[in-house]
Amino acid sequence: MDAKQPDPALAPRTDAPSPRNPSEGLPPAPSFDALGLPPALVETMNGLGVKDPFPIQAATLPNALAGRDVLGRARTGSGKTLAFGLALLVRTSGLRAESKRPLALVLVPTRELAQQVTDALEPYAQALRVRLATAVGGLSINRQQAALRAGAEVVVATPGRLTDLVSRRDCLLNHVRITVLDEADQMCDLGFLPQVTDLLEQIPSDGQRLLFSATLDRNVDQLVRDHLHEPVTVSVDRVTGSVATMEHHVLNIHAADKYATATEIAARDGRVLMFLDTKAGVDQFTRQLRASGVRAAALHSGKSQPQRTHTLAQFKEGGITVLVATNVAARGIHIDALDLVVNVDPPADAKDYLHRGGRTARAGESGRVVTLVTPQQRREVNRMMTEAGIRPTITQVRSGEQTLTAITGAKRPPAGTKSDGGNAPFRGLGTRPGRAKESRKAAEARKTAEARAAARVRKGR
Incomplete structure (x- = not known):
């Protein structure tokens, strides 16, 4: 015709x-x-x-x-x-x-x-x-x-x-x-x-x-x-993240403990999509995860299209378990059975939050969105959540705590030293003078929290 x-x-x-x-x-x-x-x-x-x-x-x-x-x-x-x-x-x-x-x-x-x-x-x-x-x-x-x-x-x-x-x-x-x-x-x-x-x-x-x-x-x-x-x-529905099958969590953390916490979440069983703000941050954090034995790959606009296509295919097929991305992955990417999205860096606004979270709980499936928040970020994140129409569950956590595991499935990464029980030392991103001291404090706080958690378990709480 x-x-x-x-x-x-x-x-x-x-x-x-x-x-x-x-x-x-x-x-x-x-x-x-x-x-x-x-x-x-x-x-x-x-x-x-x-x-x-x-x-x-x-x-x-x-x-x-x-x-x-x-x-x-x-x-x-x-x-x-x-x-x-x-x-x-x-x-x-x-x-x-x-x-x-x-x-x-x-x-x-x-x-x-x-x-x-x-x-x-x-x-x-x-x-x-x-x-x-x-x-x-x-x-x-x-x-x-x-x-x-x-x-x-x-x-x-x-x-x-x-x-x-x-x-x-x-x-x-x-x-x-x-x-x-x-x-x-x-x-x-x-x-x-x-x-x-x-x-x-x-x-x-x-x-x-x-x-x-x-x-x-x-x-x-x-x-x-x-x-x-x-x-x-x-x-067909209100355009917010308040989907019946989606949970929203804000995890309040110490700045020095941020990347150790994120690494333990990444080491969980099952896939996870993690968002950071910048291409450099994505690349650095991906390297940290790989050094810890986590199968991770980076996705951002600095990658060629064949690289991006290959990375997404690996993530969908299970070749990698953690996809670390900028907002390039916040829209238009569908991954079956993706039940956890983590904002390692909180998004800039409510619209970005909703679209990042929209990668999970798709087509009736259940899912969880977790946002890591340092003390300096709390006010801005509270404002963003209000604009998004979200009432998240807010929890104070540290790396290594049972509470973190209960919410996210966090585990100690595969690679590490015998002295720390298998959890590799985490140097963090953008190491600067004083960071090593902060990391020691975080480790001490983690051990104290673990001891308290163990005591609560023994008392049957």
Whole structure:
């Protein structure tokens, strides 16, 4: 079929019921069966164990399949990818894109999210014979150019790389009929709003637009007003970290004991994602963990894309148990059965806290978010928690205490000396004059705390 001609497959479905009021949308689907999805797609979903829709999918899919614009508000990990992905693939199936002229576009803020979206949609795209292409920075632009020349119905892209491809005329957007903006608030936070706006202005204005965002601040609201037409608004939960399956803990610690505490948490059984503020801090702490016998790897923007992809794959597959990262991992990364996120450095604001914590307790799973807080940080962290709508459990802890183990599963690291019971000396980050004295004090305090804990156990408390 000639993609230049108006295509009935991209028009609203005539078999879909019409809403009573255009702005209120269709009622949620009670099941995937109720959506009338293609048999090949249903078979693939069943094979992958996708049986019942999550709330965002149930609320979004009927309207997206009917060709309506959708504004979806939901926290990360709620199932948004299939909420837009299934509709996009169904409405694009049976069409063939011309060279360099995709029919559908998914814009995301980060390379990792682009790859994750592509991986999630690939089996369904294959079932419907829809060709996917990914366009992100940090990888060979020649391969991406070749994929676009060969023809791809759906392109998943970051704004920067897509802008580059468009400027080279390797990708033309005049045939795009379905556009998805995923994690729109982060794209604005990262400064992509001008590029996103420019790209949207090159796409036919009468096409379908699906925008998903955890928050609807001023910039996102501007995108909605300028580029969505009478969108159906879907909000499945409050966008805070107060998820029923998520626990929030603030661990008050002494500054000198911070990295010893973090190291013992990292040595726990099971995976953990740990956040620090800077690339240098991430690299230094990762080296400390490895020296202590903990299987850790670093992830930040200073790593090449192949390195970042390899590190994430190792973490997902269990080759490493601790991922130490900057905020580059705070969005768009899904790890199955990740039950602990640790803010070694507290985040700068409430939005960062919620997105870091959103890496756990995803899609109904349980999880725990732990923030290490020194005395100097308490006031600022209290303010941030209030803004985030979080009421954490606050506990004073030291490294080596049973309380720390009870909350986080902390253990002594594998490597160490016999004299300290297997826990390697921890020099900390940014060693400066006086730090050695502080470490000795921390060790003495830890031994005292252990003795007190043992005494409480003996008394049956």
